[in-house]
Amino acid sequence: MNRHRYAFLEPGRYARGWHLVLFSQELRVGEVRRLHYFDQDLVVYRGASGQVAALDAHCPHLGAHLASGGGRVIEDNIVCPFHGWTFDPSGRCVAIPYANKIPEQAEHALQGWPVLEKNGFIALWYATDGLPPEDYLPTILEWGPQNWGDWTFYRSRIRAKPCDIIENIVDIAHFPHVHGGCVRAWENRFGDRTVTQLSTIDQDPTASMIKPPGTLFDVEEARSDASAEANAWGDATYHGPSIMYYYTESTSAQLNFKSWWVNSHTAVNAEEVDLCSAVIVSGLDDAPLPDDFAQLYPQMAHTAFSQDVEIWKDKVYREEPVLCDGDGPITKLRRWYEQFYLPI
Numbered sequence: 573m574n575r576h577r578y579a580f581l582e583p584g585r586y587a588r589g590w591h592l593v594l595f596s597q598e599l600r601v602g603e604v605r606r607l608h609y610f611d612q613d614l615v616v617y618r619g620a621s622g623q624v625a626a627l628d629a630h631c632p633h634l635g636a637h638l639a640s641g642g643g644r645v646i647e648d649n650i651v652c653p654f655h656g657w658t659f660d661p662s663g664r665c666v667a668i669p670y671a672n673k674i675p676e677q678a679e680h681a682l683q684g685w686p687v688l689e690k691n692g693f694i695a696l697w698y699a700t701d702g703l704p705p706e707d708y709l710p711t712i713l714e715w716g717p718q719n720w721g722d723w724t725f726y727r728s729r730i731r732a733k734p735c736d737i738i739e740n741i742v743d744i745a746h747f748p749h750v751h752g753g754c755v756r757a758w759e760n761r762f763g764d765r766t767v768t769q770l771s772t773i774d775q776d777p778t779a780s781m782i783k784p785p786g787t788l789f790d791v792e793e794a795r796s797d798a799s800a801e802a803n804a805w806g807d808a809t810y811h812g813p814s815i816m817y818y819y820t821e822s823t824s825a826q827l828n829f830k831s832w833w834v835n836s837h838t839a840v841n842a843e844e845v846d847l848c849s850a851v852i853v854s855g856l857d858d859a860p861l862p863d864d865f866a867q868l869y870p871q872m873a874h875t876a877f878s879q880d881v882e883i884w885k886d887k888v889y890r891e892e893p894v895l896c897d898g899d900g901p902i903t904k905l906r907r908w909y910e911q912f913y914l915p916i
């Protein structure tokens with residue numbers, strides 16, 4: 573019998589779609605950042621107009637890295653630090669200070685990457701088909717200085733594959749073991765480019781949980797505080813292959829709040845991913861939150877994410893897992909996820 577081998581397991585493949593690479597707050601006007609994703613060296617910079625551009629890192633002339641020496645931005649263009657060739661945000665060579673004529677091949681020799689800056693984060697479009705990027709990342713209206721503020725975020729790099737991480741969205745059975753929670757209600761919904769988990773999870777003092785190293789507070793104590801009859805539900809949705817938005821509301825006798833999380837994984841190479849967890853929080857009905865809670869909440873959110881990370885960084889990918897009837901729709905998720913690796 574021929575078993576199905578998922579396209580995402582083929583070496584050298586990365587998911588077609590938007591991938592989060594930076595938060596807006598990490599890139600000031602005139603700043604150049606060097607990145608390495610999808611096993612490629614990249615530069616990302618913000619021009620004088622505020623526009624963000626992403627380009628292959630190495631100059632088509634004699635191969636200098638465009639961020640060497642810190643990088644140079646003039647207006648909305650980037651200038652190679654070696655001989656001054658100048659590239660616009662699309663990667664087109666627009667000036668060579670010592671040449672009378674720009675060689676024709678220089679025009680499109682440097683690859684520019686589609687960039688989207690939205691909701692306080694910067695995403696790159698990865699695709700090998702040259703088709704225009706899709707417009708599926710929703711706006712988070714609550715994000716921003718006039719609203720709930722800017723992201724508090726954490727980033728880490730682990731040895732893992734994206735296909736190990738995406739499965740978390742359908743994994744109903746891990747809550748009582750990893751997060752110390754008891755699942756009261758659960759539903760997965762699959763859309764074209766989305767997969768959603770609607771869940772109501774109660775904190776359960778009898779359930780096991782992972783205590784991530786370096787956590788600055790007592791996770792079990794926080795759970796018994798939180799379990800004082802808190803009613804919490806959440807909608808976690810992947811928009812595309814690697815960026816998950818999570819909206820949650822929690823009510824209890826002590827405190828009512830709502831929050832948005834953005835959790836993402838971006839492939840560095842075949843073996844590693846960068847993980848980000850970011851959060852903004854507000855009182856329900858926009859009531860102000862106590863300062864200590866507003867400070868603590870991003871750490872709690874990060875800890876919940878880190879509980880998963882403890883598993884991801886050590887696990888292997890089972891192509892043919894042994895599953896049981898209580899597991900979530902893992903095979904369905906794999907079929908859905910494979911779309912980002914198939915020709916369209």
Ligand code: FES
Binds near residue numbers: 634
């Ligand atoms: S290597 Fe970039 S200008 Fe020469």
Ligand SMILES: [Fe+2]
Binds near residue numbers: 740750751
């Ligand atoms: Fe989890």
